[in-house]
Amino acid sequence: MPEATDVIRREHATISAMIGVLEEMLARYVDGRPYSAQDMPGVVNFFMRFADALHHAKEERVLFPAILRHDPQSLLMLDEILEDHQRMRVVIADITAAIAAADPAAYFDAVNGYIRLARQHIRRENEVLLPLADAYLSPQEQQQLAGALVALHQQMLTAAEVESLTHYQCEVVDRYCAS
DSSP states (O other): OOOHHHHHHHHHHHHHHHHHHHHHHHHHHHHTOOOOTTHHHHHHHHIIIIIIIIIIHHIIIIIHHHHHHHOGGGHHHHHHHHHHHHHHHHHHHHHHHHHHTTOHHHHHHHHHHHHHHHHHHHHHIIIIIHHHHHHHSOHHHHHHHHHHHHHHHHHHSOHHHHHHHHHHHHHHHHHHHOO
8 A cells, every 4th residue: 555645646746737737728728729618617626526625635634633743843834734725725716706607817817826826735745744744654654544545535535436537637638738
């Protein structure tokens, strides 16, 4: 079984690939090139279901408490990361509202903010938080936490939902990011 921090890093890579889709959609909009407005709700759904509801829940419910048990001084950093999670939820709500209003300018303005926030957030977690967790968590703890992450994953998403999200992600990444 992979270590807990490996699970989080892989999910960051998956989320980063979808951020790449947002970046390409934004570039096409800015350059006046075609993009599919029909992809907007699906991309947002991915971020709501996978990045927020699943990935952030894994961090907030499993990884962060384990880090705090080893390093109570990390509370300030974890609070900042939790604030990022909340800010991303607000921006996703703004994106959703722009889709409902059929307002591409508002959509891409919010998408631009989400891209910046999410890229910075993932970088901070990959460069600071996860190395800290790797330093504090024993191999046994890593394995136990990985098991807890898998259990939470199975509790939150059915196999069919995971398959659907994975299929959609591959499809839009190929459509927007393939060279």
